[in-house]
Amino acid sequence: MTGRAIKHRDSALWLAAMVHRISGLALALFLPLHFLTLGLAIEGEARLESFLRWSDQPLVKAAEIGLVFLFTVHLLGGLRILVIENFDWRDGQKQLATLAAALSAIVAFAFLVRVF
Amino acid sequence: MNVRLYLWQRATAAVMAPLVMVHIAVIFYATRHGMSAADILSRTHGSFAWAAFYGLFVLAVSIHAAIGVRNILTEWTPLPERRVDACVVFFGLVLAVLGFRAVAAVVLW
Amino acid sequence: MTTELSVSLWRGAQHGRYETYRVPQRQSQTVLDVVTFVQRHIDPTLSYRFACRVGVCGSCAMTVNGKPRWTCRTHVAKVAGDGKLEIGPLENLPLIKDLATDMQPFFEKWRQAKGAFAPTQTRNDPIAQIKPDTPSRKAAAAAIECINCGVCYAACDTVRWNTEYLGPAALTRAWTLLNDERDGGNIARLQAIAGAGGCHACHSHQSCQELCPQALNPTAAIAALKRRTAAAYLKGEIKV
Numbered sequence: 001m002t003g004r005a006i007k008h009r010d011s012a013l014w015l016a017a018m019v020h021r022i023s024g025l026a027l028a029l030f031l032p033l034h035f036l037t038l039g040l041a042i043e044g045e046a047r048l049e050s051f052l053r054w055s056d057q058p059l060v061k062a063a064e065i066g067l068v069f070l071f072t073v074h075l076l077g078g079l080r081i082l083v084i085e086n087f088d089w090r091d092g093q094k095q096l097a098t099l100a101a102a103l104s105a106i107v108a109f110a111f112l113v114r115v116f
Numbered sequence: 117m118n119v120r121l122y123l124w125q126r127a128t129a130a131v132m133a134p135l136v137m138v139h140i141a142v143i144f145y146a147t148r149h150g151m152s153a154a155d156i157l158s159r160t161h162g163s164f165a166w167a168a169f170y171g172l173f174v175l176a177v178s179i180h181a182a183i184g185v186r187n188i189l190t191e192w193t194p195l196p197e198r199r200v201d202a203c204v205v206f207f208g209l210v211l212a213v214l215g216f217r218a219v220a221a222v223v224l225w
Numbered sequence: 226m227t228t229e230l231s232v233s234l235w236r237g238a239q240h241g242r243y244e245t246y247r248v249p250q251r252q253s254q255t256v257l258d259v260v261t262f263v264q265r266h267i268d269p270t271l272s273y274r275f276a277c278r279v280g281v282c283g284s285c286a287m288t289v290n291g292k293p294r295w296t297c298r299t300h301v302a303k304v305a306g307d308g309k310l311e312i313g314p315l316e317n318l319p320l321i322k323d324l325a326t327d328m329q330p331f332f333e334k335w336r337q338a339k340g341a342f343a344p345t346q347t348r349n350d351p352i353a354q355i356k357p358d359t360p361s362r363k364a365a366a367a368a369i370e371c372i373n374c375g376v377c378y379a380a381c382d383t384v385r386w387n388t389e390y391l392g393p394a395a396l397t398r399a400w401t402l403l404n405d406e407r408d409g410g411n412i413a414r415l416q417a418i419a420g421a422g423g424c425h426a427c428h429s430h431q432s433c434q435e436l437c438p439q440a441l442n443p444t445a446a447i448a449a450l451k452r453r454t455a456a457a458y459l460k461g462e463i464k465v
Binding site: 021024025027028031032034035036037038039040041042044045046048049051052068071072075078079081082085107110111114 | 126129130133136137140143144147148152153154156157177181184185187188207210211214215217218220221222225
């Protein structure tokens, strides 16, 4: 193989699959941290509360917005796959994929408006 | 990936689809009401419903994420299959243990 | 006054390099015409494959400006807007020389997917009466026109990342045979495509479907295979 970058990777559907994979990986890496944070409640409500206050700062909130986006885009991407695999083929896949990305962005934006 | 892993991954995905939507709603509710730790814990303490909901979520995500990470490791790293399987089983167990601990933390403590 | 194309062709084997040639641009020129011009008038040592020249054999598939295509059916005017062409061998296959790949692994995976018809009758039996409008015959017909050009295989990133993956063409052929009433090899076939490297490795990137010159849809065929193998597994007809 010559190893040249393959141009079909500019397809919306390839990108959708890649976003789905990367978002899944990011969420998988985030989850242990999320569980450890919630586990702070074992040390008492005050401990969890101080963490929640720490997480009020803008940078953390920005990261949370990113997480909400990843979460939503992974869900919608997954639904897309479940539809492809379990129902008859439908055309308009690219439009569906783009719609999924747009919806995720809207949800993340709504979250942004709430927390800032 | 094979048919068995595929079924587990798609089944846990289907189970989690509604759970994820509820969780997003919970996140939005909690942030809109500016809930403190005390507020949150007062709702989850002793709640069988929340324990069941998040317990199911933890179980499903541990299986789903482990299989997903397995795909990534087999396709994007040169690790041999046995090593990959060992890693992802470990990862799934870590998620399950930490996850159930977190559920216990907010329901029992 | 003819304009000239700047054409980069892959020369050598795995550790080769692109070499640039100047080729006169002509009306209605195809990429195959360009490659042929180089071999006939500039460098006779260039190795490449073609046969029919008219888009029915699939032999001339190469990577053109980053995408695998049939070079005889690719007009230069459509792909070389700025007068530049980069032509390489198909990806995901071992390289023999220059633009010619070794198609052996592609066909080997065809065999592994049980892509061969398993007969249930002999020449002494009456000809099977197959109705063309049954759902299974329609499904087979929609997927049957594959001529093994390798474009889907070359385009597939899952093939690239997973050496065991049977690939879109082999799986699509398995799908057509699963839908063939005359075929008697379905349990073995489902078993063959349900393991590692089988249909479940597909991530629905859909590059195959987008680039197939015969407008086939391997993504849809593979999705159907996922359903079939899942059902067979749950019924205990196949094991993993």
